[in-house]
Structures are given as C-alpha cells and as structure tokens.
Amino acid sequence: MECREAEKSMVDFLIQRQAGEMSQDLLKHLNTCGSCNKMFQETSEGFKQHASGRRTQADPEFYYRLSLRMKNHSETIKKQEHVKTFVRIRHLSPVVFAAVASIVLGIWIGGRLISTVKTNVEPEFGESGQERSGMFDAYAGDLHLNDESTLVLEDYFTDISETENHDSK
Amino acid sequence: MTDLELLHKLAQGDPVAGRQFVDIHQVNVYNVCYSFLQNKHDAEDIAQEVFIEVIRNSAKFRGDAKLSTWLYRIAVNRSLNHLRNNRKRRFWVDIDSLFGLSAQDDKSLKGSPVTDKDFIEQQEQSQIISKAIQSLPENQRVAFTLNKLEDLSYAEVAEVMQTSLSAVESLIYRARAGLQKKLRSYYSK
Numbered sequence: 348m349e350c351r352e353a354e355k356s357m358v359d360f361l362i363q364r365q366a367g368e369m370s371q372d373l374l375k376h377l378n379t380c381g382s383c384n385k386m387f388q389e390t391s392e393g394f395k396q397h398a399s400g401r402r403t404q405a406d407p408e409f410y411y412r413l414s415l416r417m418k419n420h421s422e423t424i425k426k427q428e429h430v431k432t433f434v435r436i437r438h439l440s441p442v443v444f445a446a447v448a449s450i451v452l453g454i455w456i457g458g459r460l461i462s463t464v465k466t467n468v469e470p471e472f473g474e475s476g477q478e479r480s481g482m483f484d485a486y487a488g489d490l491h492l493n494d495e496s497t498l499v500l501e502d503y504f505t506d507i508s509e510t511e512n513h514d515s516k
Numbered sequence: 517m518t519d520l521e522l523l524h525k526l527a528q529g530d531p532v533a534g535r536q537f538v539d540i541h542q543v544n545v546y547n548v549c550y551s552f553l554q555n556k557h558d559a560e561d562i563a564q565e566v567f568i569e570v571i572r573n574s575a576k577f578r579g580d581a582k583l584s585t586w587l588y589r590i591a592v593n594r595s596l597n598h599l600r601n602n603r604k605r606r607f608w609v610d611i612d613s614l615f616g617l618s619a620q621d622d623k624s625l626k627g628s629p630v631t632d633k634d635f636i637e638q639q640e641q642s643q644i645i646s647k648a649i650q651s652l653p654e655n656q657r658v659a660f661t662l663n664k665l666e667d668l669s670y671a672e673v674a675e676v677m678q679t680s681l682s683a684v685e686s687l688i689y690r691a692r693a694g695l696q697k698k699l700r701s702y703y704s705k
Binding site: 351354355358359362389390392393394396397398399400401402403404405406409410412413416417420 | 534535538539542543546547550551554555556559560563564567568571639641642644645646649664665692695696699700
C-alpha cells in the first residue's frame with residue numbers, strides 16, 4: 348500500500364470510528380511507514396479532542412440552571428414589553444404631534460378664511476348700522492318725496508281735468 | 517411513561533414531568549450542540565434554549581415524528597443559527613483557543629499530567645479536525661455530524677433534516693470525501 352492510499356484509508360477509518368476494523372494492509376503500512384503512523388496518531392488524537400467536550404452523563408445542576416433562566420426570561424420579556432410600548436409611543440409621537448398640529452392649523456386657517464370672506468361681502472350694504480339706517484332713511488325720504496310728487500301730479504291732473512270740464516260746459 | 521405522555525404532562529405544566537424530560541434528553545441535546553459549536557458554554561446556552569423552546573411549544577407537538585427527532589431538529593437549527601450570528605466572534609475564540617488563551621476546553625488539564633506543549637499540540641489537532649468539519653457546506657456538515665459524531669442512522673438523519681435517505685447518503689459521501697481531501701492536504705504540508 349502506498350502512502351497516498353494509506354492516508355485515504357486512515358482518514359476514512361477514523362471518520363467511520365470502527366476501531367476493530369482497520370484493514371490489514373493499512374495496519375501493515377502504519378507499522379512500516381513512520382510519517383503515516385505519525386499522521387494517524389495525530390489525526391486520531393484530533394478526533395478524540397474534537398469529541399472531548401461531550402457529556403456522557405446528565406448534569407444534575409442543568410435543570411436548576413434551566414429553571415432559573417426560564418424565570419429570568421419571563422421577567423425579561425415583561426420588561427421588554429414595557430420598553431417596546433415606550434419605544435412605540437416615542438416613535439409614534441412625532442406622527443401624532445404632526446396630525447394634531449395639522450388639525451389645529453386647519454381649524455385656525457379655516458376660521459380666518461371664513462372671517463375674511465364675511466368682511467369682504469358686508470361693505471356693499473354698509474359697514475355699520477348707523478350708515479345703513481341713514482341710507483334707508485334717505486331712500487325712504489326719497490320715496491316720501493316721490494309720494495309728494497305723485498300727489499302734486501295728481502292734484503295737477505285733477506285741476507286740469509276740472510278746468511277742461513268747466514271749459515266744455 | 518412514554519415520551520408523548522411526558523410531553524403531554526409537560527404541556528399541562530407538571531414540573532416533575534419537566535424535570536424528568538430534561539434529565540432524559542439533556543445529554544443528547546447538549547452533545548449535538550457541542551458537536552456544532554465546539555464550546556462548552558455556548559453548547560450549554562443553546563441546549564437550554566432548546567429545552568425552553570420545547571417546553572413552550574410542547575402543546576403544539578402533534579406526535580407525527582419521534583420526539584428525539586424533533587429535539588435534534590431544534591438543536592441543530594439553534595446551533596446553526598448561533599454559528600451564523602456569531603461568525604466573527606467565533607473566529608477570535610478559535611484563535612485564542614489555538615494559543616491556549618481560552619478557558620473553554622480546559623477539561624484535559626484537570627487531573628491529567630499533560631505538559632503545556634502536549635496541550636497545545638492536542639488543541640492544534642482538535643482545531644484541525646474542527647476547522648475541516650466547519651469548512652464543509654452546511655448540509656454536509658449537519659449530515660456528517662449527526663451520523664458520524666452522534667451515531668444516528670441514515671434514516672434518523674433523513675428525518676431530522678427532513679430529506680430523503682438517498683440525499684443523506686450523498687451528503688455523507690461528499691462530506692467524507694471533502695474531509696479526506698482537507699486532512700490529507702494539511703498533513704502533507
């Protein structure tokens with residue numbers, strides 16, 4: 348058996364962990380080749396160390412540590428819920444603030460607009476009550492004058508008609 | 517009491533059932549986590565997370581798969597997630613342990629007359645194997661670890677990975693070939 352083939356066989360053997368089934372060819376080669384024997388020893392030791400931290404029996408304190416952790420975990424979750432709520436409020440507060448500010452601003456702008464429109468419309472009919480009543484009085488006076496004019500005209504036409512009648516007789 | 521009965525009692529909040537359940541499955545879950553993480557503290561941490569998840573979801577287990585399969589699946593997924601999340605951190609932990617600066621694998625120091633040089637050499641060998649396995653693609657690494665290190669059968673590995681038997685055989689064959697190539701290339705330097 349050559350070294351290359353021996354290397355392949357020994358790694359395969361170590362991976363398979365079948366301690367009692369090493370081939371005779373490999374065994375013979377390891378007994379004769381110093382470098383392959385060294386490689387086998389080192390690789391075998393490497394696999395042992397790789398598995399050295401494994402447990403072979405249960406740790407009696409494991410359940411106690413697990414219970415403690417579960418208890419701490421529940422308390423941590425409760426705290427995290429409070430923190431999450433606080434973080435959510437903090438994240439939402441700019442949005443809420445902007446919404447409230449928009450509503451207030453909208454109401455204020457709307458109020459100003461409405462008052463501006465009323466102010467523009469009202470001056471056509473007189474800005475104050477006194478001016479309004481003055482104009483009404485003037486209009487009424489004008490009507491009165493017209494009434495008087497109508498009476499004068501009526502009297503005039505009556506006089507004319509009487510005069511004509513008199514003349515015709 | 518069968519596993520399902522135990523789980524049923526666990527779902528009802530029976531603390532005795534909980535203790536029994538953890539004691540029965542603790543070693544397997546821990547060893548699966550350790551096989552992937554190669555760190556005792558991380559393995560303990562993740563194993564606890566696995567049991568917390570199992571206890572929380574015990575009512576949802578329908579019994580269509582074996583309980584051990586379910587446990588292995590959760591352990592594998594959590595371990596792989598931990599590796600992905602801590603890739604950078606693990607790089608520095610590996611460097612420290614290579615130079616013997618980390619306290620993580622100090623089991624060999626306890627009560628055994630090893631010299632510093634021996635310890636460093638052992639750590640190096642362990643690191644070589646670990647790095648070779650870590651360098652495999654994820655699916656191959658999972659299949660190889662469950663079959664070769666955890667002694668699960670091909671059928672059990674297929675159940676855990678939720679894939680077919682032929683897929684598992686192919687993954688393990690390729691994992692072995694990849695490892696052989698890496699280890700040969702390292703030792704031939």
